[in-house]
Amino acid sequence: MTSVAVEPERLDWSKGDGLLPAIVQHWRSGAVLMLGYMTREALRLTQQSGKVTFWSRSKRRLWTKGETSGNVLLLKSLHADCDGDTLLLEAEPHGPTCHLGSASCFGDAALPTLAFLADLDALIARRAAQRPAGSYTTKLFEAGLGRMAQKVGEEGVETALAGVGESDESLLGESADLLFHLLVLLRARGKSLDDVALTLAARHGGAKPA
Secondary structure, eight states, X not given: OOOOOOOGGGSOOTTTTTOEXXXXXXXXXXOEEEEEEEOHHXXXXXXXXXXXXXXXXXTTEEEETTTTTOOOEEEXXXXXXXXXXXXXXXXXXXXXXSTTSOSSTTGXXXXXXXXXXXXXXXXXXXXXXXXXXXXXXXXXXXXXXXXXXXXXXXXXXXXXXXXXXXXXXXXXXXXXXXXXXXXXXHHHTTOOHHHHHHHHHHHTTSOOOO
16 A cells, blocks of 8 residues: 555645644554644655654644654555545554554554454464464464465364354354464465455455455
8 A cells, every 4th residue: 555645735724723633544454543633744744754744732843653752653545535624644553653552542442343353464474474483373384375275174164064053152263263264374375354355345346456
């Protein structure tokens, strides 16, 4: 995903006396991370550097998120709303966004339930790259595609059996196992949960797969 250029002259800076509210959303999970305010210069610097920069109303100066903590927000996309008076930024956080140490300034309330799948997919990608010793995911990657495909098949059968003759708890447990092993297999083939979502969206008239 790349940044979308937003032209400052097309935005309505008058409503907030030169400030626009800027909502920051996690680019993978969709979780709302924080709300800040941007001036024209903050917007320019954000688009130029790729690091989300705000206008600090308390410090009365430009402020790049993470300039002291290192917990920067790397810009992935940028959009204005229909009235041109609010910005939506999708970003990749490096470290916690909130100064209290949490992922979001809004706490767990800002985390969609399905966001965990995106976090799991990202974790599997890190396991694929780093191969930490003792990790079950590492063992799967080292076992190769054949073993991964076998596990998906086994978990698929177990999920189907649970669906027709076992408890809801068993069905949910087997479904979780199936999803995990499917994500590992996809990653081994260089694909991700995003790719599957794009494929489904394309089938229903939405976004086309890249």
